[in-house]
Amino acid sequence: MANLPMFLTIISFLPFLCYSSPENPTDRRILVVLDDIGLKSSHSIFFKSLQTRGLELDFKLADDPKISLQRFGQYLYDGLILFSPTTERFGGSLDLGAILDFVDSGHDLIITTDVSASGLIRSIATECGVDFDEDPSAMVIDHTSYAVSDTEGDHTLIASDDFIQSDVILGSTTIEAPVLYKGIGHSLNSANSLVLKVLSASPSAYSADPNSKLSSPPLLTGLAISLVSVVQARNNARIMISGSLEMFSNRLFRSGAQKAGSSNRYEKSGNEQFVTELSKWIFHERGHLKAANVRHHKVGETDEPAMYRINDDLEYSVEIHEWSGKSWEPYVSNDVQIQFYMMSPYVLKTLSSDQKGKYFTSFKVPDIYGVFQFKVEYQRLGYTSLSLLKQVSF
Structure with missing residues (x-):
């Protein structure tokens, strides 16, 4: 387990350079790092929602040799979104240390990944207070709270409605439909009181390789599994960690949703509302x-x-x-x-x-x-x- 980084333990607040006006704390300029340019289209609804709210997005491929968070000692961005789960090494001057310094300077971060999570992305998440399942083939499986779909027996597509009860984090409008989630789970570092679950797995969920028979009890099970977590550091920087990049996709935004065993069928999943409201909190549009x-x-x-x-x-x-x-x-x-x-x-x-x-x-x-x-x-x-x-x- 990595030691807690400085940005999670810092007590005094140092001034930092940023394009946001002191009178407008909302993040304005966001760097979006992609490991596949196709994500810009397949996840366009999410990106459009950010732009509609006035955020300026700068898209870069993860291996761009010119990628950088700062220039001449001044930060170029207010927030960072990592849609690059497979990236083992970023281009330019972006690396683990640069990302931690970015957050340590009061800036915000969204980390998304999936079953193809690289060691680099796992390390960033660990420094933020969560640990993904060490099995590189593991996914969250739930034979009770899975989403009804056309793929018979696919219990890796979960329908979760176990949200944090916080109007300031998720907004005051109730999310009625479950969130569709397909990805990997993580646990919270017990030594870090600043990390919170915002979307949890059900008691019947577990983390394992869906293509292999269980030879021993899984280490990550039930309510110990967090699907989406957030951190607010003591310098007020905010972080979101999701084990599902697909949760942000147009396909799941538009998909209908029904939890197994429930007669409630929703024409549209809760994904778009959940992700939109949570991103408002991450980028200081609320709270x-x-x-x-x-x-x-x-x-x-x-x-x-x-x-x-x-x-x-x-x-x-x-x-x-x-x-x-x-x-x-x-x-x-x-x-x-x-x-x-x-x-x-x-x-x-x-x-x-x-x-x-x-x-x-x-x-x-x-x-x-x-x-x-x-x-x-x-x-x-x-x-x-x-x-x-x-x-x-x-």
């Missing part, structure tokens, strides 16, 4: 927070003082907004807390909200001298984290 107008002052005053005295009554406020994909909207929640901190919290309060994005509270300065910090550390599933620190003395 991206910003804080502004952090203020503190004595009760009855408006100016921030040079220092406070013990037992002063003070007020603290901050405005928090969420990016909707087009504009900043007020973020409304009831779990934003403030710490008045010196070595440990002397005051811990949940902030009140005006339901318009402003959070506020008041409290009395503790009867103790020292250097304190106003500290807001906000972390909520699916949202970018906020870390607000302001130091004051007594």
Whole structure:
């Protein structure tokens, strides 16, 4: 098992160069790396959905000798999509280290693969906190939750509807139809708390070579199998890992879907909705927070003082907004807390909200001298984290 990379453990956030404006956090320019130019046509619906939302895609073949993520020390792209499962070595300056540095600099990544996954693609996935089945011939098989199809006995085409329950990650509109999935499974690194399953296999699924009889129990089974996972690093970079490139294809987008044993037949699979909504989250069109107008002052005053005295009554406020994909909207929640901190919290309060994005509270300065910090550390599933620190003395 590889050690967790820097971008999954980094605590402080360094500024990074990128074409995205600070006022528009949505990824704008995306490098798409293909190992077959035919994927541009066979997966065109997915690419078109990105372009329709204003993302600029730059397609490159994986062996392009000029391929590069940066020039003169400045990143050329905001996000990277790897549709290159068979690639053993990229062209140009793109390699494992360059991709990890890209994410470590706050940029986003989509990794897709299939049963032909190369060692390079597996290594990238491992560095992101997941491990694909070590058997190079293994696929996810499910004799219970397979998709009804014209191919009798094909239980490698799975119909999965075990989605993560998160509106910010998958959108507020329920995905009714199951997702059709054909590919390989992976497990999550138990030492990495930042990786999440967003599409899981059923309890009856297992990972094995579909063309061979089982000689021993499979190592990867049931709910331990993740089909699609995501990571949000502590620097707020986002990663998606899928063991099925075909899940993104026009064919499965347009295909009808019916899970074995179910009478519900859907004219269209849930693939397009699932992939579209998930890609919105990956590229920061949803779930991206910003804080502004952090203020503190004595009760009855408006100016921030040079220092406070013990037992002063003070007020603290901050405005928090969420990016909707087009504009900043007020973020409304009831779990934003403030710490008045010196070595440990002397005051811990949940902030009140005006339901318009402003959070506020008041409290009395503790009867103790020292250097304190106003500290807001906000972390909520699916949202970018906020870390607000302001130091004051007594």
